[in-house]
Amino acid sequence: MTSTHAAILEMRDIEKHFGSVIALAGVSIEVFRGECHCLLGDNGAGKSTFIKTMSGVHQPTAGEILFEGHPMHFDDPRDAIEAGIATVYQDLAMIPLMSVSRNFFMGNEPQKRIGPIKFFDHATANQVTMAEMRRMGINLRGPDQAVGTLSGGERQTVAIARAVHFGAKVLILDEPTSALGVRQTANVLATIDKVRKNDIAVVFITHNVRHALAVGDRFTVLNRGKTLGTAQRGQITPDELQEMMAGGQELVALEDSLGGTV
Amino acid sequence: MSESSAAATPVQDERVKEISGFRKALIRPELGSIVGVVAVFTFFILTAADSGMFNSQGIMNWSTVSAQFMIIAVGACMLMIAGEFDLSVGSMIGFAGMSIAIFSVTLAWPVWLAICLTFALCVAIGALNGYIVIKTGLPSFIVTLAALFILRGLTIYFPQAIERRTIIGGIDDAAAGDWLAPLFGGEIFQGFFVWLADNGLIATFERGTRAGEPVVDGIPMLIVWAIGLVIFGHVLLTRTRYGNWIFASGGDARAARYVGVPVSRVKFSMFMFTAFCACVFATCQVMEFGSAGADRGLLKEFEAIIAVVIGGALLTGGYGSVIGAALGALIFGVVQQGLFFAGVESSLFRVFLGVILLFAVILNTAVRRVITGER
Numbered sequence: 001m002t003s004t005h006a007a008i009l010e011m012r013d014i015e016k017h018f019g020s021v022i023a024l025a026g027v028s029i030e031v032f033r034g035e036c037h038c039l040l041g042d043n044g045a046g047k048s049t050f051i052k053t054m055s056g057v058h059q060p061t062a063g064e065i066l067f068e069g070h071p072m073h074f075d076d077p078r079d080a081i082e083a084g085i086a087t088v089y090q091d092l093a094m095i096p097l098m099s100v101s102r103n104f105f106m107g108n109e110p111q112k113r114i115g116p117i118k119f120f121d122h123a124t125a126n127q128v129t130m131a132e133m134r135r136m137g138i139n140l141r142g143p144d145q146a147v148g149t150l151s152g153g154e155r156q157t158v159a160i161a162r163a164v165h166f167g168a169k170v171l172i173l174d175e176p177t178s179a180l181g182v183r184q185t186a187n188v189l190a191t192i193d194k195v196r197k198n199d200i201a202v203v204f205i206t207h208n209v210r211h212a213l214a215v216g217d218r219f220t221v222l223n224r225g226k227t228l229g230t231a232q233r234g235q236i237t238p239d240e241l242q243e244m245m246a247g248g249q250e251l252v253a254l255e256d257s258l259g260g261t262v
Numbered sequence: 263m264s265e266s267s268a269a270a271t272p273v274q275d276e277r278v279k280e281i282s283g284f285r286k287a288l289i290r291p292e293l294g295s296i297v298g299v300v301a302v303f304t305f306f307i308l309t310a311a312d313s314g315m316f317n318s319q320g321i322m323n324w325s326t327v328s329a330q331f332m333i334i335a336v337g338a339c340m341l342m343i344a345g346e347f348d349l350s351v352g353s354m355i356g357f358a359g360m361s362i363a364i365f366s367v368t369l370a371w372p373v374w375l376a377i378c379l380t381f382a383l384c385v386a387i388g389a390l391n392g393y394i395v396i397k398t399g400l401p402s403f404i405v406t407l408a409a410l411f412i413l414r415g416l417t418i419y420f421p422q423a424i425e426r427r428t429i430i431g432g433i434d435d436a437a438a439g440d441w442l443a444p445l446f447g448g449e450i451f452q453g454f455f456v457w458l459a460d461n462g463l464i465a466t467f468e469r470g471t472r473a474g475e476p477v478v479d480g481i482p483m484l485i486v487w488a489i490g491l492v493i494f495g496h497v498l499l500t501r502t503r504y505g506n507w508i509f510a511s512g513g514d515a516r517a518a519r520y521v522g523v524p525v526s527r528v529k530f531s532m533f534m535f536t537a538f539c540a541c542v543f544a545t546c547q548v549m550e551f552g553s554a555g556a557d558r559g560l561l562k563e564f565e566a567i568i569a570v571v572i573g574g575a576l577l578t579g580g581y582g583s584v585i586g587a588a589l590g591a592l593i594f595g596v597v598q599q600g601l602f603f604a605g606v607e608s609s610l611f612r613v614f615l616g617v618i619l620l621f622a623v624i625l626n627t628a629v630r631r632v633i634t635g636e637r
Binding site: 055057076077078081087089094095096097098102105106107108109111117118119120122146148149 | 500501502503505506507509510513514517518519520521522523576580581630633634
């Protein structure tokens with residue numbers, strides 16, 4: 001398990017309490033450059049809370065966040081984005097009524113100074129958007145095409161391209177494949193692979209073991225707000241992963257009765 | 263990403279239908295209002311051309327009324343795109359007018375001070391509306407409905423308690439010689455209109471004390487404010503970073519927040535801008551009439567919202583156009599005054615409002631489906 005380089009992002013014993021509910025009871029992971037780290041867990045395991053802590057939406061009740069070796073404290077998502085942690089949310093990635101180019105630069109609009117006033121540089125925005133989309137393998141009708149006309153997979157890809165363009169060092173993907181068809185899922189997984197080859201750390205949240213195994217280098221399983229352990233590629237079988245996620249016994253029994261199809 | 267990625271050969275996707283330029287033009291927010299403007303002008307040119315509606319005085323008449331609608335529509339439009347409503351605009355107009363009257367006439371303070379204090383007061387109330395909406399997370403509809411009643415009540419109470427009447431006049435006397443008042447009540451390009459009259463391009467008064475002077479003696483500051491605010495709003499919305507934030511805040515506040523857009527600040531500032539616009543309206547009106555009445559601005563909030571909706575904005579936020587809202591306001595002004603010129607019973611104006619609102623909303627919903635690909 002030793003790595004030649006230091007972790008770019010390390011979360012140590014993160015706890016998060018919402019009132020009397022303990023959502024996270026000590027979760028630790030290490031994320032490395034150029035790797036896809038899969039975070040697996042069933043619904044309610046604490047995956048969402050955990051990534052929201054990573055991306056600055058929530059502040060941890062206890063525990064430490066080390067980014068590039070230094071302890072970090074994120075007050076809001078902007079802090080995390082500025083540090084280089086970008087998050088792509090499953091359903092909230094894009095605003096359907098706005099154009100691809102306006103979405104792409106949302107919160108990071110390029111500006112051009114004319115006299116004393118700064119204007120939104122639409123020419124640059126459109127050009128960059130088209131170039132980045134083509135690179136990701138999506139042909140847009142035009143940069144002013146509304147995001148609402150794109151498919152779910154394309155929207156995820158726009159969001160990923162956006163994060164990469166703005167210099168993300170760590171890219172967190174929140175269930176990017178859960179609502180997609182087979183073909184679109186393949187496209188998103190291929191995009192993840194492209195991103196990883198650019199030396200960016202990818203944190204891929206999913207509850208689909210097959211999707212995780214397709215691109216993952218390292219697998220961490222969460223259950224009931226705790227880490228059940230981290231495994232490297234080749235050290236674990238799909239069945240073992242599935243069993244860890246489900247927390248053991250019941251699923252084995254169920255699987256037997258269903259003839260091993262779960 | 264590096265150059266290793268797929269060579270950039272644009273391959274036409276067989277599943278993407280080519281969209282004609284015509285269809286593209288159809289999904290502009292301003293579409294409905296442009297059609298409306300053409301229809302309304304065609305109608306009145308055919309039915310009321312000889313009534314004086316399109317001579318210099320007539321044009322000035324409906325332009326002024328349209329400009330009034332425009333001033334409040336710009337504020338309402340930006341706020342609606344940011345995802346919120348303000349129902350207190352009408353009451354704010356009454357309140358601001360009365361505030362100027364009480365400061366300048368009752369308390370006999372200089373008019374410039376009264377105007378400045380009123381602007382500060384109105385923008386502060388707008389800010390309070392915004393603060394309550396943002397902090398409580400309540401719908402702005404309810405919060406500003408409360409403000410509608412509170413402000414209207416105060417507007418009737420104060421002049422009654424202080425002066426035992428609900429209309430305070432004499433502001434024109436107080437404003438004489440004031441340096442700030444002409445910015446709202448004055449006119450510009452008077453020389454140009456004299457020149458036009460001298461050259462016979464516009465009519466002059468034939469009798470009375472003003473014989474020989476042009477019938478239209480300048481562009482009222484009200485119209486200048488309207489055009490200025492429309493240009494400001496349009497540029498801010500379409501050409502700046504802040505404009506993108508306004509669209510994003512109304513389109514999906516959570517998604518915007520997650521990429522670092524300061525949604526609360528954007529909404530907050532738009533509430534203040536709406537109040538500012540209402541105050542501009544009120545100040546121009548008070549300077550023109552020379553008096554303030556407790557019932558001024560009644561129903562204006564709805565007229566502003568209707569103009570904005572005719573202009574193509576979605577009630578749910580995130581989509582719309584200031585130019586569209588301005589055209590919506592123009593439709594209003596032309597129809598309201600046009601019905602008068604055409605000799606039609608003016609109560610039919612309300613019927614027209616209701617009908618056109620309904621059409622606009624149906625059209626907008628259809629446009630939204632086309633844009634978002636919803637089925």
